[in-house]
Amino acid sequence: xxxxxxxxxxxxxxxxxxxxxxxxxxxxxxxxxxxxxxxxxxxxxxxxxxxxxxxxxxxxxxxxxxxxxxxxxxxxxxxxxxxxxxxxxxxxxxxxxxxxxxxxxxxxxxxxxxxxxxxxxxxxxxxxxxxxxxxxxxxxxxxxxxxxxxxxxxxxxxxxxxxxxxxxxxxxxxxxxxxxxxxxxxxxxxxxxxxxxxxxxxxxxxxxxxxxxxxxxxxxxxxxxxxxxxxxxxxxxxxxxxxxxxxxxxxxxxxxxxxxxxxxxxxxxxxxxxxxxxxxxxxxxxxxxxxxxxxxxxxxxxxxxxxxxxxxxxxxxxxxxxxxxxxxxxxxxxxxxxxxxxxxxxxxxxxxxxxxxxxxxxxxxxxxxxxxxxxxxxxxxxxxxxxxxxxxxxx
Numbered sequence: 001x002x003x004x005x006x007x008x009x010x011x012x013x014x015x016x017x018x019x020x021x022x023x024x025x026x027x028x029x030x031x032x033x034x035x036x037x038x039x040x041x042x043x044x045x046x047x048x049x050x051x052x053x054x055x056x057x058x059x060x061x062x063x064x065x066x067x068x069x070x071x072x073x074x075x076x077x078x079x080x081x082x083x084x085x086x087x088x089x090x091x092x093x094x095x096x097x098x099x100x101x102x103x104x105x106x107x108x109x110x111x112x113x114x115x116x117x118x119x120x121x122x123x124x125x126x127x128x129x130x131x132x133x134x135x136x137x138x139x140x141x142x143x144x145x146x147x148x149x150x151x152x153x154x155x156x157x158x159x160x161x162x163x164x165x166x167x168x169x170x171x172x173x174x175x176x177x178x179x180x181x182x183x184x185x186x187x188x189x190x191x192x193x194x195x196x197x198x199x200x201x202x203x204x205x206x207x208x209x210x211x212x213x214x215x216x217x218x219x220x221x222x223x224x225x226x227x228x229x230x231x232x233x234x235x236x237x238x239x240x241x242x243x244x245x246x247x248x249x250x251x252x253x254x255x256x257x258x259x260x261x262x263x264x265x266x267x268x269x270x271x272x273x274x275x276x277x278x279x280x281x282x283x284x285x286x287x288x289x290x291x292x293x294x295x296x297x298x299x300x301x302x303x304x305x306x307x308x309x310x311x312x313x314x315x316x317x318x319x320x321x322x323x324x325x326x327x328x329x330x331x332x333x334x335x336x337x338x339x340x341x342x343x344x345x346x347x348x349x350x351x352x353x354x355x356x357x358x359x360x361x362x363x364x365x366x367x368x369x370x371x372x373x374x375x376x377x378x379x380x381x382x383x384x385x386x387x388x389x390x391x392x393x394x395x
Contacts, residue, residue, distance in 0.1 A: 042066055051077050051349035055331060058372070059352045081348040082381035084365065085126030087374040089114065098374040100148040103361025110367060111157055112374065113145040118159060118172075123365060123376050147192045151199040156180060158202040160190030169193065169204055169213055181215025194278075196233050196256060197241050205231050210245050212259055221259035225252050229273060234280030234296060244280050244296060246273060251283060251299065265299050277317035278360070282324075286312040291326055293338055303338030309347075314368075316360040323379065325366045327355025333368050335382045345383045350375060 045053040054074040061067050075083065087098055092114040101112040109129065110121045120129035146167075147160035159170045167190035171180040188206035195202055201212045210231065211222040227247035233256065235241045242262070243254040253263040271285035271292055282302060285292040291305040291312050310328030317324055326334040326344075331351035334344040351370030360366045364379045 042070070045070065045073075049073075049077070051081070055349055055352050078348060078350070078375075080381075082377045082379065083348075084376040084378050085122075085124060087112070087121045087126045087367075087376070088128050089373055091119075091128060097356075097371060098369055099357065100145065101357060101359045101367045101369060101374060102148055102150050103359060103365065103367070104150050105152055105154045105362060107362030107365045109150075110361075110374075110376070111148055111150050113148060115144060117145060118148055118157060123361070123363075123367075126376065147190050147204070149193045149195050149202070151195045152197050153199040156195075156199065158193045158195060160193045160204055162189065167204070167206065169202060171202060171215055181213075183213055183215065183220060185209070185211070191229075192231060194231055194233065196243075197235055201256065203231055203233070203243060205229075205245065210254075210259075212243065212256065223254065223259045223261065225250070230275035230283075232276040232278060232280035242280075244276060246276050246283055248273060251296065267294055267299060269294070274312065274315055277315075279317060279319045281319075281322075282317055284315050286315075288312070289328075291315065291324075293324070303342070305334075305336055305338070305342070305344065308332070308334060308344070310354075313354050314356065314358040316358040316366060318360045318364070318366070318379065320362070321364075325358050325360055325368075325377075325379065327358050327368055329354045331355060331370060333358070333366075333377065333382065335379055348377070348382050350377075 042057050045057045051074060054070050057070055089098060096114045098112050098114055101110055103110055108123055110123050111118055113119060121127065122129060145159050145161050149158045151157065155175060156171055156173050161168050163184045166187045167185040169183045169185060169190065173180050185204065188209040190204055190206060192205045193202055200216065201214050203212050205228050208224055208226045208228065209222060210225050210228055213220050225245045225247055228245045230246045232244045233241045234244055241256055243256040245252045249267045249269060251265045251267055252261060254260065255262055269285045269292060271287040274284040274286045276283050280296055282293045283296050288311050289306065289308045293302040294300065295302045308328055309332055310330030312326060313329055314327040315324060322339060324336045324338055326336060331349060331353055332347050333350040333355060334347040336344045350368050352372040353370050355368050355370055357369045358366060366377045366379055368375055
């Protein structure tokens with residue numbers, strides 16, 4: 001009996017030792033598998049099936065085998081959250097991006113550039129329109145473009161670019177595909193162009209010089225607003241308009257046919273200027289995750305938006321509804337009605353990296369650009385994505 005008990009004791013000791021060792025090995029393998037699973041961005045993306053996880057994978061993926069499949073899955077998710085189309089960029093050089101986007105008045109066509117001349121895209125499909133080549137490969141067409149705008153009547157486009165001793169302005173007629181006018185701007189690189197509401201004048205700005213040009217009547221006007229970084233035309237109820245320029249905390253109002261300075265106002269904000277809305281109704285300031293809006297007519301605070309995910313990089317205003325679209329450093333696009341709520345109506349994870357530019361257009365559409373291309377959004381669908389999701393994800 002004593003020998004049996006000794007044998008049983010040894011057997012049990014070895015059994016428990018081996019079992020404990022096996023458990024340790026199993027636990028180690030499970031932990032290693034868990035760590036590898038957590039670090040596998042593609043596995044996490046498929047598991048969670050959210051735009052954020054697919055975008056996180058794409059940030060690390062450069063020509064990896066799964067890239068196209070992940071983009072397809074991302075598009076399917078974003079389409080339910082407001083994505084209307086991606087703008088085709090197959091005709092552009094590998095590292096070229098789409099910049100300077102602006103909508104046609106009806107919101108159906110997008111004018112933008114990949115750097116060399118203006119191009120057109122169908123907003124709903126994202127396909128590049130062929131008539132861009134026919135129009136701009138003529139004399140004066142394929143040049144480095146630094147600024148673009150679509151006339152309010154949809155008949156002409158204006159461009160700003162580098163000239164011989166400064167900048168150069170050009171206007172094309174879309175129906176005849178002819179160059180309407182060309183003008184050198186002495187000692188001023190062109191940073192932006194903007195058509196007046198009646199489509200007769202093309203406003204321009206440099207790093208201080210600002211002005212108006214009407215090639216049909218041969219008038220070229222020039223003024224100075226040091227530090228100017230944004231401009232707009234503000235329409236009045238009587239049908240008239242004023243030309244506005246903003247720089248730093250200064251807002252200047254100009255008479256739009258003489259460039260006579262009418263008002264010079266200081267805005268009492270501690271935040272940095274983000275810009276004027278295209279319709280001139282609001283001027284925006286930002287400080288990290290805070291957006292501050294001022295009404296330009298009485299020049300008074302309008303509304304404030306706080307605590308977004310990522311520092312604010314861009315905004316635009318939908319003229320018809322007054323809704324504000326906001327882009328952030330982490331690639332999110334938010335929709336906000338400043339008169340209805342202190343918080344956004346919704347958001348979508350839109351880009352792999354920072355939202356570089358935003359433009360609002362007709363038909364409730366907006367376009368955002370980033371290093372991963374340009375996307376067109378249906379704002380009414382973004383409205384369906386509650387911001388509460390953002391708070392839960394941060395937790």
